[in-house]
Amino acid sequence: MGTELMNSDSTVINVRSDTQTLPTDAMRRAMADAELGDETYHEDPTVRHLEDRIAALTGTESAMLVLSGTMANLVALMTHCRPGDEVFLDANVHVLRAEAGGLSRVAGVTPTIVPSARGHLVARDLDAAVRPRDVIRPRPRLVWLENTHNLAGGSVLDPRTQAGIAAVARTHGLSVHLDGARLPNAAAALGTSWSDLTSGVDSVYLDFTKGLACPLGSVLAGPKDFIDEARYHRRVLGGGMRQAGVIAACALVALDTLVERLVLDHETAQLLASELAMSDNYRVINDVETNIVVVDVSKLGSPRFVAERLREVGVIASLRPPHAIRLVTHLQITPALAVETARRMERLATELVIA
Numbered sequence: 001m002g003t004e005l006m007n008s009d010s011t012v013i014n015v016r017s018d019t020q021t022l023p024t025d026a027m028r029r030a031m032a033d034a035e036l037g038d039e040t041y042h043e044d045p046t047v048r049h050l051e052d053r054i055a056a057l058t059g060t061e062s063a064m065l066v067l068s069g070t071m072a073n074l075v076a077l078m079t080h081c082r083p084g085d086e087v088f089l090d091a092n093v094h095v096l097r098a099e100a101g102g103l104s105r106v107a108g109v110t111p112t113i114v115p116s117a118r119g120h121l122v123a124r125d126l127d128a129a130v131r132p133r134d135v136i137r138p139r140p141r142l143v144w145l146e147n148t149h150n151l152a153g154g155s156v157l158d159p160r161t162q163a164g165i166a167a168v169a170r171t172h173g174l175s176v177h178l179d180g181a182r183l184p185n186a187a188a189a190l191g192t193s194w195s196d197l198t199s200g201v202d203s204v205y206l207d208f209t210k211g212l213a214c215p216l217g218s219v220l221a222g223p224k225d226f227i228d229e230a231r232y233h234r235r236v237l238g239g240g241m242r243q244a245g246v247i248a249a250c251a252l253v254a255l256d257t258l259v260e261r262l263v264l265d266h267e268t269a270q271l272l273a274s275e276l277a278m279s280d281n282y283r284v285i286n287d288v289e290t291n292i293v294v295v296d297v298s299k300l301g302s303p304r305f306v307a308e309r310l311r312e313v314g315v316i317a318s319l320r321p322p323h324a325i326r327l328v329t330h331l332q333i334t335p336a337l338a339v340e341t342a343r344r345m346e347r348l349a350t351e352l353v354i355a
Helices: 002-008 025-033 045-058 069-080 123-129 159-171 183-190 194-198 224-236 245-257 262-277 303-312 335-354
Strands: 062-066 086-089 110-113 140-146 175-180 203-207 218-222 292-296 318-320 324-328
Touching: 025 245, 045 062, 045 194, 045 203, 045 218, 045 245, 062 069, 062 224, 069 140, 069 175, 069 203, 069 218, 069 224, 123 159, 140 159, 159 175, 159 194, 175 183, 175 194, 183 194, 183 203, 183 262, 218 224, 262 292, 262 324, 262 335, 303 318, 303 324, 303 335
Parallel strands: 086 110, 086 140, 140 175, 175 203
Antiparallel strands: 062 218, 203 218, 292 324, 318 324
8 A cells, every 4th residue: 555655656755854954055055165263262254153143133142053952952051050950841842851851961950840831831830830949949040941832833932921931030030041943933923033032031042953954053142151151061062163164154044045934834834734624534733833733643543653654655754642743844845745745644544544
C-alpha cells in the first residue's frame, strides 16, 4: 500500500519541523563571501554587525551569537540565576521538556510550574506562586516565557498579556526571560515589531534555524552587562567561536529576505488545517495561529504508528503523544505541498480504516 502511494509521487514532504528548512542560494553566497575575524576576541565584523542589528530590532542594548537555541536558553539561565534559584514557568515550555534537562543538570535551577493559558503564564497565578523569601526555600529569581509556544501549537503571546506578567514579576523583584525561538512568527502573526514583543523582558533569544532557514545560530539579547556576563557562560559551555561570520552572514540574509514572508507559512498552515478539517479521520486540535498544526490521530492508532505509516507515503511528521502528530509549514512547503500532504494523509487513513 505505502509503496504504491510513493510510486505515484516520490516527493518527500518534510513537515516534521521548521528546522527542516534549507539555506537559500543567497545565504550560501553570503556565507562564502563573509568578512571574517576571530569571534572569541569579538573581532568578527560580520558577527558584530548581526549582533548590532538584533539589539536594534529587539530594543535591547547588546546581543551575542550562540550556536543553538538550547545554548542560548542555558546561557540565559546561568547568567540570570545561581544554582538553586527558582524559575517560574509553564509546564510545557521548551526549556523544561525538550532541552535534555540542562536547566537542572547544568544551570542547577529549581523549576516551579505556574498555571497557564495556551502555554502562557496567568499573571494572577504567577503572583500566587511566588512565596515570601525564606532561608528554607530556593531564591525566586526568574520568570520564563515562550513566544510562540511550541507545545501549545504555536500559540502567540500578545504584548498586553506579557506586560501583565512582567508587572507581576517586577513586584516580586524577578527578572523575565523570553524564549523567542519563533518570535519572528509571533510578530508576523500580530503584525507588530519584534521590539513590541520584547517590551518588559530582561533578555530574549531568537533562533535562525527554524523559519529563517539558517543551518545553525541563535542570538541572545539583553542589557550590556547581562551580555558581557553571558559571554563568560557561553565560554564555559564550549561556545567559543572563531571565524563565526559564516554563521552570521547567513542570518543577515535571513533578516533581509525571509522575515516578511513568514506570514506565508502561516497561511499555508491554515490551508493544511482546512484541508484536514474535511476529513472524518483526523482532528486539528490547536488554533492555528502561526505555522504549527497539531492533529489528533487517535481514530487510526498511536501517533508513532501513524507517523511511521505516513513516512511510507512520503510525509514526515513529528509526534505529539498521547494522541497527536505535529505538522509544521516552512520555506520549503508550498501551498500545493500542503494540499498534497492532506491528500496523502486521507488516502492513508482510508486504507487503514478499510483494513
